[in-house]
Amino acid sequence: MSNSMPAIDRRSALKIIAAASLTAGSACIFVTGSAHAEEETEETGVKKNAPFSGRVGFLVKPENCLNCQACVEACRKFNKTSKDRPARRKIAKYEKDGEALYVSMSCMHCEEPSCMAVCPAGAISKAEDGVVIVDKDRCIGCKYCYQACPFGVPQYNSVAMDKCDCCTLGGTRPGNMPRCAEACKFGALHFGTVEELLAQCPEAKVIETSTKPSFYLA
Amino acid sequence: MEGLQNVWGWQPALYLFLGGVGAGAFIAAMVAYFKNGQKKSSTVFASVCAAAVCLVVGLLLLLSELITPARGLMMWQSFSNFSSWMTIGAWVVFAAVIVFVLEALCLWDRAVAFVSKGNSSFGEAVPAMARVLGIVGCVLAFCVAAYTGILLMSAPGVPLWNTILLPCLFTVSALDTGIALVEVITFVNRKKEGMGEATVLLLNRGVVALVVVELVVLAALLISMAMAPAGESHTAAVAAQSAALIFQGELAPWFWILVVALGLAVPLVASFVTLRASGEKPHIVGLAGAMGALIGGCALRFIIMLAGLHADPVIDTIVQLMG
Ligand code: SF4
Ligand code: SF4
Ligand code: SF4
Numbered sequence A: 001m002s003n004s005m006p007a008i009d010r011r012s013a014l015k016i017i018a019a020a021s022l023t024a025g026s027a028c029i030f031v032t033g034s035a036h037a038e039e040e041t042e043e044t045g046v047k048k049n050a051p052f053s054g055r056v057g058f059l060v061k062p063e064n065c066l067n068c069q070a071c072v073e074a075c076r077k078f079n080k081t082s083k084d085r086p087a088r089r090k091i092a093k094y095e096k097d098g099e100a101l102y103v104s105m106s107c108m109h110c111e112e113p114s115c116m117a118v119c120p121a122g123a124i125s126k127a128e129d130g131v132v133i134v135d136k137d138r139c140i141g142c143k144y145c146y147q148a149c150p151f152g153v154p155q156y157n158s159v160a161m162d163k164c165d166c167c168t169l170g171g172t173r174p175g176n177m178p179r180c181a182e183a184c185k186f187g188a189l190h191f192g193t194v195e196e197l198l199a200q201c202p203e204a205k206v207i208e209t210s211t212k213p214s215f216y217l218a
Numbered sequence B: 001m002e003g004l005q006n007v008w009g010w011q012p013a014l015y016l017f018l019g020g021v022g023a024g025a026f027i028a029a030m031v032a033y034f035k036n037g038q039k040k041s042s043t044v045f046a047s048v049c050a051a052a053v054c055l056v057v058g059l060l061l062l063l064s065e066l067i068t069p070a071r072g073l074m075m076w077q078s079f080s081n082f083s084s085w086m087t088i089g090a091w092v093v094f095a096a097v098i099v100f101v102l103e104a105l106c107l108w109d110r111a112v113a114f115v116s117k118g119n120s121s122f123g124e125a126v127p128a129m130a131r132v133l134g135i136v137g138c139v140l141a142f143c144v145a146a147y148t149g150i151l152l153m154s155a156p157g158v159p160l161w162n163t164i165l166l167p168c169l170f171t172v173s174a175l176d177t178g179i180a181l182v183e184v185i186t187f188v189n190r191k192k193e194g195m196g197e198a199t200v201l202l203l204n205r206g207v208v209a210l211v212v213v214e215l216v217v218l219a220a221l222l223i224s225m226a227m228a229p230a231g232e233s234h235t236a237a238v239a240a241q242s243a244a245l246i247f248q249g250e251l252a253p254w255f256w257i258l259v260v261a262l263g264l265a266v267p268l269v270a271s272f273v274t275l276r277a278s279g280e281k282p283h284i285v286g287l288a289g290a291m292g293a294l295i296g297g298c299a300l301r302f303i304i305m306l307a308g309l310h311a312d313p314v315i316d317t318i319v320q321l322m323g
Helices: A010-030 A070-079 A114-118 A144-148 A179-183 A194-200 B010-035 B042-065 B069-073 B085-106 B109-115 B120-153 B165-188 B197-226 B234-247 B252-276 B284-306 B314-322
Strands: A056-060 A090-096 A099-105 A124-126 A132-134 A189-193 A215-217
Touching (some): A070 A179, A215 B314, B010 B085, B010 B165, B042 B069, B042 B085, B042 B165, B085 B109, B109 B120, B120 B165, B252 B284
């Protein structure tokens, strides 16, 4: 652990967990997204003509987040997540000394994904653009990926593991704006290449864990 | 059971237990076999069969927990990524089952008589085969025992599991529950056949040594978790939380009664009693110790599984942001 990290006492850390898991649970109830197919053109809101290169990721600015759940709903709708399943994105609430921060979270498309390493079926792969995707026809549903992911991201439906794929399997071109980031009107959730995100917000902090997530907080 | 690990249910916990018992029982049976000068023994034969059954049932449980068990059965595809311990383990268990079954056949008079009917040279080769299979089987069994812990160890998100102490604990527990299973079989088979005084002595000494080692490893695991500097990172806080669940929280009654009292103390005392009253015929006290060890070993897998809480590394960054 780095020494520069301010000490948190155990009780406040535990309070944070409690709050985080509470929000994760309530997010499912909150969402009313419909599961029916939607005719959306590929070009909606994408960065036009952007030839794609680099590794993609998310930048989240919790102080801008109002917990409006628009990103979660947009994700549910586009990826047709059924109502009885958790969405691929969730808003976690972190609380310390009465101050609350909301963080929109989904797969962090890690540089060294532990989910991919432990998947016995080889169903998880990392595309050239850095997006970590699951092959639903290969997944056997052993749930080892959930145990291995430091963020507990993988979820399961009746067919296979389900998690954020940056909307690419739904038809969004690699590197183009996914629905959740597009839906955020308050500048709390940004998508782009790691270079773009860091250029936009040089002070952003990366999450320190062994899998090297492509996820920044500012 | 809120606030406990619940993504993996009872099947994986039982799989880890059965994998361990099966592996341990094979090793214990082979110790008895070699110690007794490789004499034919219905107890050894039954123990090897029981070991194979444990592994097969374990594999079936693992399959039943999958979302698509039918796809899981196509092992060449579903267990094809060898960077995964689940893949390596599944194949090692599979190989162990085959070797255990072959060993059982070598130790089974009727099978040997049937195969060597028209071919007497085959019959002569059987003891050598039994020896080789016994040794290969022991190596595989040891790998299976260690793997049951390594499977959990390779989950970086779960601090209680993500330590080398876990495979150590599960391996020791596998050996000691394996001996227990052989003891139970010996007891059931006592009218037909005794175990041989030297073997009884050896296995009971083994139990004493293993229980002591298990106590040390278990204490090291839980104390290292409980003493993790909870203020420094959320991972450490969750490690401490997992240990607290086991020591004094929701899982504590199960831990102290089933794991510590029944699973460790009872077998230890029983082995001392048996060692003093040593003889060919197994004692009822030995049976009690063995049953305690089996229950304790099973409870241990469930408790470790349930207490495997996920850490959230995002919290540490949030704490930095909040200043
Ligand atoms: S966040 Fe989890 S699921 Fe996503 S790539 Fe990283 S390890 Fe895999
Ligand atoms: S649940 Fe599917 S994707 Fe996850 S590790 Fe198992 S087989 Fe791989
Ligand atoms: S990128 Fe797409 S799949 Fe991923 S969370 Fe956003 S909307 Fe959902």
